[in-house]
Amino acid sequence: MSSVCIIAEHQSGKLKKSPLNAITFGKDAAQKIGAELCVVVIGHNISGVADELKSYGASKIVLADDAGLANYTAEQWAHVAAEAAKKYDAVLVGMASGTTGKDMMPRVAVKLNAGMGSDIIGFDGKFFTRGMWAGNALATIEITTPVKVVTIQTTAFAAAEPVEGESILEQLDIRLPQTKTRFVEMRETVSERPDPTEASVVITGGRGVNGAENFKIIEKLADIFGGAVGATRVAVDAGWVPNDLQIGQTGKMVAPDLYVAAGLSGSIQHQAGMKNSKVIVAINKDEEAPIFQIADFGIVADLFKVIPEMSDLLEKEMS
């Protein structure tokens, strides 16, 4: 039986959230083309991840566990993913459209001699849908090769829910190829919060926050959601927060499910970095601030009053 293969990403031995959205896509696609769903996990010491994946209704969980795969390199992972796809007779191979997916899936496509579609938001069994021109147009595309490779826009698909029954776990033994790149070392900035580009909730503070110390209330609200902290250029320039948190034209581009803009006017430079967020909540004392023009919910009030209240209510609600 042919299959739909979804590659699942994980970090520090834990399953990431994005594969669950990709699994929803995969299940739906498998049903539409009459194939089985295989979820492929690549790495080392990740049986926990594989076990966790068993409960989402895939036919098979394919585990490629090798010490040589402990650290991600596009060349090796693409090789393993392509070999898995061949072994399980995949007609469609997909992965969430994150940094890793964008990095390795084109290579997988080359290895499988497959056509590729990126940032897919829909599939009807034959045609794929994808956003173009910064989301201003939708394109319907057909991939005409026997095997098709896609990256999946996670925001277009709900996260898969656990179902009854367990998937079969199969080990995949693959000889790792000689590669031209090798992993040397990993240096990361230690942050307990996710990066703004990856978080589903981003709380951003601007000039109105007025000081590094005051950013704590922004951070607290972000932590309640497990979200990220963002900042405007002014806040970064003033040294209140590190500059890798800057959102905007010359900073990071984000599109989370929820974007809270606190104490920022929403200059066009800032809007350029966050206008694609699903729900935008603006808090500003100045009711003429341009941010209210693009906000779904606007609160004209002092952020020092509103945000702590929000945090308290949310904490109560969640506990």
Next chain:
Amino acid sequence: MNPVAMGLLLFISLSAFTLSVVRRFLPLFVMQPDVRWDNPKERVVGILKYFFGQLRFMRPFERVHGIAHIMIFWGVLVVTFSTIQMAGRGFVPDWHLPGFGDTGLGLTYIFFKDLFTLSIMTGCTMAFANRVFFRPSRMILSLEALVILNWIFWMMAMDLLYESTLFILSPEHPETQAAFLGMFGKNVLMGMGLSSDSSLTAQLHAIGSWGHLMLGLSFLNYLPYCKQFHEITSLPSLYMRSLKEKGALTPQNLEDEDAIFGVGKIEEFSWKRGIDMYSCAECGRCRANCPAFLTDKPLSPMALIMDEREHLKKKTNLMSQAAVLKFKKDPEKAAEVLEQWDGESLVGDVISEEAIWACTTCGHCTSNCPLMIEHVDNIIDMRRHLVQVESRFPKELTQFFKGCENLSNPWGLASNTRGDWFKDLGVQTPEENPDFEYLFYVGCAGSFDDRYKKVTIALTKLLQKAGVNFVCLGDNEMCCGETARRLGNEYLAQHMINFNLEMFDTIGVKKIITACPHCFNTLKNEYPQFGKKFEVIHHTEMIWELTRKGAFKGGAKFNGKGSVVYHDSCYLGRYNDLYDIPRDIARFVPGVKLVEAERNRRTSFCCGAGGGRMWMEENIGKRINTERFEQLYATGAKTVATACPYCMIMLDDVVREKGMQEEVEVVDLAQMMLNSLEDQ
């Protein structure tokens, strides 16, 4: 004087000089073609103004140095005839140029020769003192410069010694009537005990003449190896100066398959850039008002040219070989030879990418360079290479390019909302009003940026008040391409330019009003490169024209804060010479007290946003907009008047950053005008 010795001296030194000059110029023949001899009349007029007239030395920031240069330059022009005569006298005693000698002309010449000898010696002393004691920040304290000044000084001192001793030896010499300096020297020397029959006098006379000639001829041979080579190259360099509109960049032919996209290697520059490199005299006038240099960015226009010159010198042998092969009609072999270069690369090693991206294209360098070196085009050449060949640029620009490519605005906002600002203002489109007189080309900032939309609306109201028949394109307008062009993305720029041109053609545009000096400059000076010329009018020109026609009665009163300082936009002022009209508008508003910043008009200081800097982070040195705001704030003004979206946004950002919104206001002249009228 011994004719054989003189003959040998002249032969050896002039041959050596010729060889040096050939060595310098041969490499230029493998550089790119560039026609610089069209329009001879205008070129000759330029020579009169800028070479003989020395116009660019009579400017602010000069203090003594400009005068010193004029004194030396004119002096050398005059004294050269005397030096030629002196060399001739090595063969024929008392030889003189035809018409000179004991004639009215000859004696007049001697008077001026003495005058200018004095002028050169004084000029050298002034320049020396200025360099050593006052050290203007634009200059570098170079040993080479001091050696050169001394060399010239002593050359003239020798000439004076020759003349003074001549008059002791032959007291009846006809030139004694005119040579006041020589007579003064004679009296001094005689006072020291010299007489016509002492052998020392004759010896000093010989030392004077040989000294002058030997210093002169050795100096001539030193020229091609030092910054003073500009004595030779300045005349051709000024004659072959760029005659294109100041605000226009050289277009790039995208259709030509052999075209080189920008400049990544020194030989990919036009040969004129090579002459520019030799011409740079390291005076630093280019950086006296350079916003990048003065805020500690890794760019100094002077160092740019000097570093390129050093690189050119290192590559001279290879390029000369290639040039010879090219003369032998073997271009393939020539290209192979050039490929052998394995030293430093022009872009990256010689000129750092940070320097290339630091330029705001404010144009002060070129406009203040006495030799009219084209720094901005030079930098854009290299940006074109980086963007179009290597696809290497500051990462923030990805968003800019993407936005312009997909939606024709830098922010990547939906292009169908471009005309949203005029929904409720009763502005017509060309479909609604095909018989319009003016197209109001709004531009990206005026269409999308909330701060500048207010200016767009103010201008619309003024035009409507005055009954001007105009239309706006709304979402049929594309970005004008100015910034993409200055960022080196010529392909993207030309795509937008051609789209706009077709649109203008379809609806029959003849006159265009715009509220953005960047759009203004590009529409006016660069669109004609693509075959269409329009009457392009900046909004300040339009407002002033309407005012003069009496469309607006003097407003009630200026309702802004304090006195007003007008900040010149580079692309309005330096590039298009619009200095007075904006000030006239400000003064027309009753109650306005207009003050000037120290750096104003031609020496105005950039806001920091030009050349695409608006779209890049500025993390090195002081922020240019902060520096400029502080200069403006120092005037005591509480209202900063602007006429450009970039200037307004950059300066207003500083006001906000400093939390000074209550104290200082940044307004456009259109807003200022409208506010005063609406108060009536």
